[in-house]
Amino acid sequence: MNKIHDSFIYKVVSFIWRKTYIQYKEFLREKKYRKYWEEHRVSLGNQNEDLNFFIIRRREPYIGLFSFYITSVFQVNKALEMGYIPIIDLQNNENIYLNQNQIGRVNAWEYYFKQPCGYNLNDIKHSKNIILGSGYVKEMFPYNDINYLLDKNGEIRKWKEIARKYFCLSEAATHKIECIYNSFLGERVLGVLCRGTDYTSSQPSGHHRQPSLDELFIKVDEVIIVHQCTKIFLGTEDILIYKKFKEKYGEKVYTNRKKFVEYHGEKSIGKVVINEVSDKYEEGMDYLVAIAVLSKCNCFIGGHTSGTVGVILMNKEFDYCYIFDLGLYN
Template identity: 30%
Template sequence: MSIGVKFQRKHQRLGYLVKYLYYFIVKRNILQKKVSFGTKNSDKVIYVIKPDYQDGVEGLLSLINKQVLYIAYARKRGFYPYVDWKNYKTQYYDGKNNAWEYFFKQPSGLTEDEVYKSKNVYLSGWTFKTINPEGLFEAEVFIDNDIREKSSKMLCDHIQFNDEVLSIVDREAANLRISDCIGVYVRGTDYVKLKPSGEYVQPTVEQVKCKIREFENKYNAPIFLVTEDGNIFDALKDEFGNAIRIVSFDTFIRNYEGKDVLSKSNVLEKNKRLRGQKYLAKMILLSKCKYLISSITQGSKFSYILNNGKYTDEYIFHLGLY
């Protein structure tokens, strides 16, 4: 590990401690706490995993990366993890269903009924000691093979995609011949128009075109494009024509006004279950490509970790932060 990375980790831990103290004084509801809901499972400790921030804004892959850390934390301590996206708000909240189960199986096979009648229960949240001391699932996965490999192992050890998601992935992978493709991932819409502070700068369409031409000339391979932005899709389709491949169900946002983040704009698919499953499937497919050209976002981190170093060639746009 380089001196620079050690220095960064030290200051990340210091920042975590300061943030914990702030939450302890001002927002204690975000801290981990122990509760009891009844007398069931008196021989077990159940760990209810909830989103840290329940503003309905955080993206699916950002949520997943964090929930995996909590699942690993619980299992390391002999607890039984249960992910609750029904009683705690996410983008996919409807007050009726546990949205985690739209995408994944429960890590311990527990049901909501028995969890909320159990005697020994922890509600996840910030603790005095960080649950992520090694900095897993951060942007370092793109430059540090050790961090990427540890992140990948944790991801694969602690989540199971559900049958609906796997069915979508298998069907689309066959249609796309995904293992032959140059995967291209780039965000537009709110990332570009709002330039959210602390998020990674996205490349311009011209930068993406140049890199695709380079890969196309080297590998003569089809291009699997993942973007939500209709303008980006149009520009790349005009440039590369039938070499561009997309999933059969893809749609694009063309009427985004740039006044708020996508999750608070009236431009997303109304069926939250399908919206999330389709997005997750595309990011899994991106991890199965032979080559990769990508910007840095929470989504691309997930795909990169899932692939775990198996791309034959790759290019990641490191353009700094907004």
């Protein structure tokens, strides 16, 4: 009886010990992970002793290009104010624009944009003074405020100027954008940015509610008449939305995309790209070209998304701009 009792106690103690040990290891791993993504200094050698480099990075692997773009605009300004040289890093962590074998070897940022001050990661691999910026988004300009985006108080101009000066497009992106834009010369173009059904189906809590197609069509019809637009440039990756626009507006509708996404269930565009899209470079380029072309249109309509903020930052001035303000998903 005592042997059975002792065996039972041993098993209980062993189970508690193993569970405690596993929890402790998870705690240490999480602590190490958090420390890695907090802002901290590193030294990789003795080069560039008189320069301080600030590496801009993001922790989340599934964020889109313009989510990273708008947080980087803020971080570039922060770095410059502190006398640091900013370098944007889409190389050293998993993201939706790199295949697994490219991580640590290719900076996807440079597919789409030039580095803010001309230095890249390879230039500083033996530098003495490097600050790895926080991968957490702790500070931002108030991009969630539609009145701020629409420049009701004049403050968005500062961020537009930073974007214009330090976020120059790559040569490949510039060529593609000019080809699309030049095909519209002589037309009055309404740009429409419509987030895919991944967003409207999953309704992520705390994110801005997106307009339905019916709501979009009412606004598009109004703007076409009032502002005499002859073409519609549609920014969407969603095949369903594209087909609905073509059914309603026919040959007026243009897009830069040749391939679209068909959503099933509640997968986000980020997860679709990272898991299902084979040409991640082209997917990112299509997105960038769409946002840049939208920023050049005469008029613009869009839901409140990171892409819309990108359009606003890249644009000089629209004849008419409307952002749907429908509150947040619960």
